[in-house]
Amino acid sequence: MVKHLKILIGISIVASVLTLLTPKLGLGELYPFTSWKLFTQPICSFDTYTHYNLYGKDQQGAWQLLPLRSSNNFDYDDTYYLFDELSNTIAENPKRIGHLRSLAKAMYPDHNDFELRTKSYKVSEIVRDSSLFQEDLIAKF
Amino acid sequence: MKTSFKYKSEPLANEKRVLDFQIGVRIFYAFTIIWLGQKFMHLHKIFARDEDLLKPLHWFAQIIFSAHLPLLFYQSVTVLAGFACFYALLKDQNNIYLQIFLVLVLMVLNTLKLSLGYIDHVDHLFLLAHFLLISYKRATLNSLFVKYFQSGLLITYTLAGFYKILGLLYKSIFTSEITWLHPKALYYQTYLFHDDVNKTMPHWMDVFLNLGYLPVLLMLMAVFLQTIAVFIVPQYKLLKYYLVWLLVFHGFNFVFFEINFIYAGITAFCFLFPFSVFIKSTALKTA
Structure with missing residues (x-):
């Protein structure tokens, strides 16, 4: 029994080390x-950090930041990773704008107009002054 | 490793360790049934999505999704996996074929949950524990097996700590990037993780993370404790304190970074908690 366990532990350690290389070969981790x-290392070590934000037009016609949240067919984690994935690939696959809209409507059914924007900043600057960031419009849907 | 296990452990500690494992493994299977139940409830939500949203990036997920199996198939194997857990729970002994089946089902369900398949390190400690349980036989269980099992789980923390030390040394010597030794590193990281999910960092967190070099000391302590994980295993009396630290560590990640490591925490609890403290010493000798 211990012998078999040692083999399994050995496999897990070797696979853990190998899986450092396999993503670089395009094979993904050894799941x-x-x-x-x-x-x-801390993520903030990168000079500029960029992430996507969802905006929606409210009843008064003003654009407001819409935090991601769960909906009928997507729990919070699904929403978070799907939103990120769709936002990252929207340039190469414009069809994904439709999916992004579906996801946005699932979260905020009362809204009809949405915008995808990027928010870029240096963390060392934005913590001193919260207005020190750049926002760019990526898509309207 | 085998030698140190034999010399550093006392006989009573060995008995307690075996008893802890016997109870812990049952709790682990009970928890797995809950895990399966959660995934079962989630299955129909995944299949209700537009097919274009189910384009996984990971090779294993691609294989699963390319099979185009119906929802009923996944529901059926989930229920069967639940029965496999019940069997292990009630019989308190593993059937190797059932355990291999269970591991495969857990891998598939975990993949379906992460349908885009590009975050690979989710629930891995949980999956690893089930993978190692393939070798578990109730009839021949002894303390050496438990020690190796605990080592097999805790080596993951040691590896994670080891990588952090290597990264720290490399970045400190060869680059000018911010490392964990920077007094603001933890503060910046926490700010980023909150901003990423459109939340504002609470004031108390802001104050705490700006207490001079305290965050750096905490980070270094965390890296040290992570790295020594596997070396704690032979010291039975220290394991419970190490478990407390692990739960605090995962709790910290959840509160400060909004990262949910609850399954890792539960797995560590099942296999490190000294359940034998609730058993009278006379019962121990017959266990």
């Missing part, structure tokens, strides 16, 4: 093992 290389 279900992982490299466990999490947060080896």
Whole structure:
């Protein structure tokens, strides 16, 4: 029993180390093992950080930031990762604007007009002054 | 490793460790039934989506999705996996074929949950524990098996800590990037994770993370404790304190970074908690 366990542990350790390389070869991680290389450095070490935001036009015609939230067919994690994935690939696949709209409508059924914007900033600057960021319109839907 | 296990553990600690494992593994299977139930309830939501939204990036997920199997198939194997758990829970002994089946079903369901398949490191400790349980046999269970099992799980924390130390050294020597040694690193990271989900960092967090070099000391302590994980295993008395630290560590990630490591925390609890403290010492000798 211990012998078999040692073999399984050996497989998991070897796969964990190998899975550092396989994504670079385009093979992805050796699922279900992982490299466990999490947060080896803070994300803020990058000079400028950019992420996507969803905006919607309210009843008075003003644009407001719409935080991601769960809906009927998507829990919060689904929404978060799907929104990120769709936003990242919208340039290469314009059809995904439709999916992004479906996702936005699922979260906010009362809204009809949406915008996808990027927010870019240096963390060291924005923590001193919250207005120090750049916002760019990516898509209207 | 085998030698140190034999010399550093006392006989009573070995008995307690075996008893802890016997109870822990049952709780783990009970928890797995809940996990399966959650996934079962989620299945119809995945299949209600537009097919274009189910384009996984990960190779395993691609294989699963390319099979175009109906919802009923996934529901059926989930129920069967639930029965496999019940069997292991009630019989308190593993059938190797059922356990392999269970591991495969868990891998598939985990993939379906992450239908885009590009975050690979979710629920891995949970999956790893089930993978290692393939070798578990109730009849021949001994403390050496439990120690190796615990090592197999905790080596993941050691690897994670090891990578952080390597990263820290490399970045400090060869680049000018912010590392975990920067007094604001934890503050910046926490700000980013909150802003990413359109939340504002609470005031108390803001104050706490700006207490000079305290966040750096905490980070270094966390990296140290993460790295020594596997070396704690032979010390039975220290394991419970290490479990407390692990739960605090995962709790910190949840509160500060909004990252949910609840399944890792529950897995660690099942296999490190000293359940034998609730059993009278006379019962221990017959366990």
